Amino acid sequence: MQSFADVQALVFDVFGTVVDWRRGVAREAGAFLARHAPGVEPSAFADAWRRRYSPAMEEVRSGRRPFTRLDVLHRENLEAVLPQFGIDAAGVPPAELDALNLAWHRLDPWPDSIPGLARLKRRFIIAPLSNGNIRLMLDMAKRAGLPWDAILGAEVAQAYKPTPEAYLRTAEVLMLKPAELCLVAAHNGDLAAAQRCGLRTAFIPRAAEHGPDQATDLRAEGEWDVVAADMEDLAERLGL
Amino acid sequence: MQSFADVQALVFDVFGTVVDWRRGVAREAGAFLARHAPGVEPSAFADAWRRRYSPAMEEVRSGRRPFTRLDVLHRENLEAVLPQFGIDAAGVPPAELDALNLAWHRLDPWPDSIPGLARLKRRFIIAPLSNGNIRLMLDMAKRAGLPWDAILGAEVAQAYKPTPEAYLRTAEVLMLKPAELCLVAAHNGDLAAAQRCGLRTAFIPRAAEHGPDQATDLRAEGEWDVVAADMEDLAERLGL
Numbered sequence: 001m002q003s004f005a006d007v008q009a010l011v012f013d014v015f016g017t018v019v020d021w022r023r024g025v026a027r028e029a030g031a032f033l034a035r036h037a038p039g040v041e042p043s044a045f046a047d048a049w050r051r052r053y054s055p056a057m058e059e060v061r062s063g064r065r066p067f068t069r070l071d072v073l074h075r076e077n078l079e080a081v082l083p084q085f086g087i088d089a090a091g092v093p094p095a096e097l098d099a100l101n102l103a104w105h106r107l108d109p110w111p112d113s114i115p116g117l118a119r120l121k122r123r124f125i126i127a128p129l130s131n132g133n134i135r136l137m138l139d140m141a142k143r144a145g146l147p148w149d150a151i152l153g154a155e156v157a158q159a160y161k162p163t164p165e166a167y168l169r170t171a172e173v174l175m176l177k178p179a180e181l182c183l184v185a186a187h188n189g190d191l192a193a194a195q196r197c198g199l200r201t202a203f204i205p206r207a208a209e210h211g212p213d214q215a216t217d218l219r220a221e222g223e224w225d226v227v228a229a230d231m232e233d234l235a236e237r238l239g240l
Numbered sequence: 241m242q243s244f245a246d247v248q249a250l251v252f253d254v255f256g257t258v259v260d261w262r263r264g265v266a267r268e269a270g271a272f273l274a275r276h277a278p279g280v281e282p283s284a285f286a287d288a289w290r291r292r293y294s295p296a297m298e299e300v301r302s303g304r305r306p307f308t309r310l311d312v313l314h315r316e317n318l319e320a321v322l323p324q325f326g327i328d329a330a331g332v333p334p335a336e337l338d339a340l341n342l343a344w345h346r347l348d349p350w351p352d353s354i355p356g357l358a359r360l361k362r363r364f365i366i367a368p369l370s371n372g373n374i375r376l377m378l379d380m381a382k383r384a385g386l387p388w389d390a391i392l393g394a395e396v397a398q399a400y401k402p403t404p405e406a407y408l409r410t411a412e413v414l415m416l417k418p419a420e421l422c423l424v425a426a427h428n429g430d431l432a433a434a435q436r437c438g439l440r441t442a443f444i445p446r447a448a449e450h451g452p453d454q455a456t457d458l459r460a461e462g463e464w465d466v467v468a469a470d471m472e473d474l475a476e477r478l479g480l
Binding site: 071125133134135137138142150151152156173 | 311365373374375377378381382388389390391392395396413414415
């Protein structure tokens with residue numbers, strides 16, 4: 001591990017790294033599916049909804065669409081995914097879809113996330129650098145007790161990861177050089193983009209993020225500054 | 241008091257309302273003045289530095305200057321104010337001025353602020369809506385233990401109060417209608433601007449903000465939704 005003496009802030013990927021989106025969305029979708037598509041496996045629904053996440057952001061990243069917050073993209077993706085499960089979106093009251101869309105605001109942290117963050121916060125500024133929008137991250141933190149020092153990320157930067165501006169503008173509002181910032185993520189691609197911008201990198205594998213058949217991001221695939229088993233192990237490795 | 245049933249977030253003016261900038265800046269400037277201008281009263285220096293605050297922002301509000309974060313304006317104002325006290329700015333190492341500029345990051349809350357905010361946080365989203373930049377507000381909160389749910393304000397909105405966009409963009413990132421947001425401030429002018437944007441308003445007088453001779457903002461001068469003696473009294477009045 002390279003010295004972390006210059007690092008002043010740890011910024012975190014959130015979906016998958018800090019919280020378990022798959023189980024959370026499946027739990028929130030359960031009652032909805034029981035009403036509208038009995039027999040559909042809630043985690044399959046969560047996976048299908050999530051599969052539309054990156055393509056939707058790609059419209060923004062490519063410049064084809066102005067910056068649009070994730071809650072809006074999630075809501076559009078929700079309508080788009082319903083027919084895949086035999087649900088007619090037009091037949092569901094919009095307020096019911098709005099409510100289901102808030103599933104992403106109510107995700108639970110992995111068991112090590114909060115104790116790990118509490119330790120890391122003693123020495124570092126800690127903040128999300130998520131593609132989730134400010135209100136989403138705020139609601140999630142307030143419900144779960146995530147002890148962020150600030151809510152940063154795509155909406156503050158007005159750019160979605162892995163666009164360089166998402167990392168560089170986050171460093172800029174923190175008034176830090178990129179090398180004074182470390183991204184903590186469970187995704188090698190996110191870390192690679194951050195590293196190209198000059199950020200330090202910490203990998204935490206989350207082998208259950210995508211359920212039992214996960215085949216990606218099971219191990220570090222780059223020269224990351226730190227590789228830790230979980231958030232508490234990261235605190236340990238950083239001397240906290 | 242009008243019903244607060246629809247209010248979901250309380251946003252706060254910070255300098256003066258939540259923290260005592262005058263005593264904090266005077267304390268931080270004390271050693272600097274002892275070295276460079278013995279005999280100068282630190283609170284007079286704080287007042288003079290602060291007097292340049294609004295004119296500097298006015299350059300941005302008027303459109304004559306692109307949005308520039310407050311730390312930069314404070315630093316410029318610091319250099320500009322030194323000659324008033326017989327200090328030659330060119331004779332002071334820039335690093336010493338940079339360090340003194342951080343005085344604004346190290347202000348103490350009024351005694352009622354933290355207990356009041358902790359109670360208000362149980363029911364409301366709480367966030368600064370300050371002209372201070374993100375890093376300034378973050379450092380202040382981390383040092384003092386201010387329990388914000390997010391750091392909002394001028395830098396997120398890219399507009400300085402009392403420009404309407406400062407209030408309206410804050411509502412927008414919180415995904416709230418203006419009337420679902422209440423500004424808490426010790427300054428009638430700030431509340432008047434927020435009210436014109438449709439926000440709810442709460443006034444807390446801070447009769448010691450400007451020292452013993454304060455003549456402004458000693459009492460409510462508008463039809464504010466709530467007038468409270470301090471932050472704990474505000475919690476009380478909102479049923480918390």
